[in-house]
Amino acid sequence: xxxxxxxxxxxxxxxxxxxxxxxxxxxxxxxxxxxxxxxxxxxxxxxxxxxxxxxxxxxxxxxxxxxxxxxxxxxxxxxxxxxxxxxxxxxxxxxxxxxxxxxxxxxxxxxxxxxxxxxxxxxxxxxxxxxxxxxxxxxxxxxxxxxxxxxxxxxxxxxxxxxxxxxxxxxxxxxxxxxxxxxxxxxxxxxxxxxxxxxxxxxxxxxxxxxxxxxxxxxxxxxxxxxxxxxxxxxxxxxxxxxxxxxxxxxxxxxxxxxxxxxxxxxxxxxxxxxxxxxxxxxxxxxxxxxxxxxxxxxxxxxxxxxxxxxxxxxxxxxxxxxxxxxxxxxxxxxxxxxxxxxxxxxxxxxxxxxxxxxxxxxxxxxxxx
Amino acid sequence: xxxxxxxxxxxxxxxxxxxxxxxxxxxxxxxxxxxxxxxxxxxxxxxxxxxxxxxxxxxxxxxxxxxxxxxxxxxxxxxxxxxxxxxxxxxxxxxxxxxxxxxxxxxxxxxxxxxxxxxxxxxxxxxxxxxxxxxxxxxxxxxxxxxxxxxxxxxxxxxxxxxxxxxxxxxxxxxxxxxxxxxxxxxxxxxxxxxxxxxxxxxxxxxxxxxxxxxxxxxxxxxxxxxxxxxxxxxxxxxxxxxxxxxxxxxxxxxxxxxxxxxxxxxxxxxxxxxxxxxxxxxxxxxxxxxxxxxxxxxxxxxxxxxxxxxxxxxxxxxxxxxxxxxxxxxxxxxxxxxxxxxxxxxxxxxxxxxxxxxxxxxxxxxxxx
Numbered sequence: 001x002x003x004x005x006x007x008x009x010x011x012x013x014x015x016x017x018x019x020x021x022x023x024x025x026x027x028x029x030x031x032x033x034x035x036x037x038x039x040x041x042x043x044x045x046x047x048x049x050x051x052x053x054x055x056x057x058x059x060x061x062x063x064x065x066x067x068x069x070x071x072x073x074x075x076x077x078x079x080x081x082x083x084x085x086x087x088x089x090x091x092x093x094x095x096x097x098x099x100x101x102x103x104x105x106x107x108x109x110x111x112x113x114x115x116x117x118x119x120x121x122x123x124x125x126x127x128x129x130x131x132x133x134x135x136x137x138x139x140x141x142x143x144x145x146x147x148x149x150x151x152x153x154x155x156x157x158x159x160x161x162x163x164x165x166x167x168x169x170x171x172x173x174x175x176x177x178x179x180x181x182x183x184x185x186x187x188x189x190x191x192x193x194x195x196x197x198x199x200x201x202x203x204x205x206x207x208x209x210x211x212x213x214x215x216x217x218x219x220x221x222x223x224x225x226x227x228x229x230x231x232x233x234x235x236x237x238x239x240x241x242x243x244x245x246x247x248x249x250x251x252x253x254x255x256x257x258x259x260x261x262x263x264x265x266x267x268x269x270x271x272x273x274x275x276x277x278x279x280x281x282x283x284x285x286x287x288x289x290x291x292x293x294x295x296x297x298x299x300x301x302x303x304x305x306x307x308x309x310x311x312x313x314x315x316x317x318x319x320x321x322x323x324x325x326x327x328x329x330x331x332x333x334x335x336x337x338x339x340x341x342x343x344x345x346x347x348x349x350x351x352x353x354x355x356x357x358x359x360x361x362x363x364x365x366x367x368x369x370x
Numbered sequence: 371x372x373x374x375x376x377x378x379x380x381x382x383x384x385x386x387x388x389x390x391x392x393x394x395x396x397x398x399x400x401x402x403x404x405x406x407x408x409x410x411x412x413x414x415x416x417x418x419x420x421x422x423x424x425x426x427x428x429x430x431x432x433x434x435x436x437x438x439x440x441x442x443x444x445x446x447x448x449x450x451x452x453x454x455x456x457x458x459x460x461x462x463x464x465x466x467x468x469x470x471x472x473x474x475x476x477x478x479x480x481x482x483x484x485x486x487x488x489x490x491x492x493x494x495x496x497x498x499x500x501x502x503x504x505x506x507x508x509x510x511x512x513x514x515x516x517x518x519x520x521x522x523x524x525x526x527x528x529x530x531x532x533x534x535x536x537x538x539x540x541x542x543x544x545x546x547x548x549x550x551x552x553x554x555x556x557x558x559x560x561x562x563x564x565x566x567x568x569x570x571x572x573x574x575x576x577x578x579x580x581x582x583x584x585x586x587x588x589x590x591x592x593x594x595x596x597x598x599x600x601x602x603x604x605x606x607x608x609x610x611x612x613x614x615x616x617x618x619x620x621x622x623x624x625x626x627x628x629x630x631x632x633x634x635x636x637x638x639x640x641x642x643x644x645x646x647x648x649x650x651x652x653x654x655x656x657x658x659x660x661x662x663x664x665x666x667x668x669x670x671x672x673x674x675x676x677x678x679x680x681x682x683x684x685x686x687x688x689x690x691x692x693x694x695x696x697x698x699x700x701x702x703x704x705x706x707x708x709x710x711x712x713x714x715x716x717x718x719x720x721x722x723x724x725x726x727x728x729x730x731x732x733x734x735x736x737x738x739x740x
């Protein structure tokens with residue numbers, strides 16, 4: 001992308017594409033002719049001071065809010081006309097992450113020869129994605145974001161923005177995310193990637209001319225989804241209740257027994273994700289998340305954060321057992337000026353950053369979007 | 371088994387076999403000519419009042435202690451001459467669970483035609499295994515166990531013994547186990563079973579004439595092992611350290627990158643289990659664990675426990691995030707005479723019932739084996 005893009009009016013929440021040229025990647029790979037897919041809401045001010053970037057989480061998309069489309073967005077409660085991130089005041093941008101499957105260059109994209117990248121798609125880190133998005137910001141005429149705000153992987157992306165491009169981030173919101181992916185997060189991620197690779201349909205990543213590895217991707221999601229929810233949440237919603245019209249004790253053979261409702265629920269989550277997401281993108285973005293360590297190559301965490309200029313807003317879900325609130329507190333304490341952690345009081349677990357974001361809307365309004 | 375067995379002296383910790391005849395199963399299956407493999411330590415008193423049954427956990431075996439073999443047992447710290455469960459005083463018995471792969475009739479056993487059961491092996495519940503073990507106890511001349519004591523699935527087996535055979539259990543020790551498998555435990559179990567079934571080598575369970583589904587079984591173990599350890603344990607031991615001589619950022623391709631040490635550790639756990647355990651047995655015993663609900667068909671939990679006569683010893687690992695201490699407290703509170711929960715103070719997580727059993731040795735000695 002060599003010429004600044006014009007934001008087309010009336011296209012709130014509609015996918016747009018920008019070519020940003022070739023990208024040298026942190027671990028040695030190269031992607032030519034990278035395209036980023038993104039959505040915007042609202043209008044950019046003349047001084048470009050009202051731009052807000054909202055990075056999505058692992059299997060999220062750029063569709064943060066409905067806008068002029070009919071499809072609900074994943075942070076509608078937070079973003080829209082009159083909402084906390086008021087699109088009558090702010091120009092909101094969300095970019096499908098490099099390596100994803102919602103329009104940006106990813107493993108299912110064609111290479112120069114017109115064939116899907118598949119197994120040849122390179123390792124991309126969160127820092128690579130920030131560098132790509134910085135080029136998009138250049139193209140949009142955004143020298144500095146008023147705010148970069150995200151949850152989970154989106155929070156890690158926001159944090160990397162503030163550290164990699166310290167002069168380009170005024171406020172940084174890191175919700176239910178850590179300074180670095182932990183041993184346990186790596187461990188659960190590895191199990192998910194092993195599930196995808198175990199599916200014979202995966203074929204090493206080159207499955208685009210055949211059936212995709214739905215079962216492997218579904219299993220990956222199944223594992224992940226349990227970690228996104230708390231034990232009390234699963235107990236309260238499902239307990240040991242059998243699925244309607246099924247009997248877990250009704251057959252002599254294990255393969256033939258009826259399901260518990262929690263199994264049916266996870267079957268549903270597995271197939272829902274498998275039907276909308278690309279397994280290679282799941283792999284690539286999970287690897288990016290595993291690679292996340294804002295201090296990597298920058299000395300200690302404190303040293304890495306020392307150069308940031310952003311005002312930080314840190315929040316955690318109190319019942320999160322994948323991104324523990326204490327890890328958010330450790331991040332907050334390592335910031336140059338320190339800060340406290342806002343608690344999303346919800347029993348659901350990690351997914352509270354999506355389902356219960358209203359718990360911190362007031363604080364976000366006061367401290368960031370006032 | 372129609373004639374009482376004689377315990378052969380000098381065979382402590384050596385596998386023995388007993389035929390217990392055909393077994394009708396709870397959900398409608400039938401197993402003819404069931405064999406139970408078991409080990410014993412010490413000598414049965416003339417009045418058979420010193421017999422202790424120690425059921426093993428999911429992938430455990432009957433090899434609780436070394437005895438006259440050279441192979442270390444899994445509860446050596448607790449069981450042996452002069453130990454808390456003093457084999458100079460007590461006659462200890464451990465039975466490989468029905469459906470397992472350490473000698474008792476299981477999916478790899480031959481059926482009447484001499485072919486492995488494989489996919490045709492029936493659904494067995496913990497209650498089925500108790501009924502089978504009761505026949506073994508008859509054969510050994512043990513009318514009542516002084517104690518039945520186990521951890522995890524072994525604790526669930528001990529609890530079912532006390533409820534299913536209330537007149538045959540004097541003391542019952544339930545460690546790191548619940549009154550019923552919870553929604554989360556079912557959810558993680560389902561993911562593990564899906565991993566085994568996803569492995570193309572599984573072949574629906576009929577793989578005994580070919581390569582076994584090692585990758586699927588390994589993935590199941592990988593998932594399980596994370597849940598057996600606490601997040602702080604993984605963080606303390608591994609953090610984000612790369613595996614020696616490997617570089618997680620050293621390659622452009624995700625499939626080719628070096629591992630983090632936590633990944634190498636889980637690879638090791640996965641292959642260690644896959645090399646010693648049968649995938650179908652993992653499936654059958656996991657299904658038995660999923661089926662665990664001591665109140666099933668017996669009214670409320672309190673009603674189910676009302677008929678027990680055993681003195682209960684309940685313990686939990688304080689850092690357990692698979693079998694939460696609160697769940698042990700709920701079980702303890704539902705007992706006819708109530709009781710308190712002994713805490714195994716260890717940061718490791720669920721596996722503390724194995725690695726830190728010494729934390730409750732004193733209490734066990736005082737309250738059960740004094």
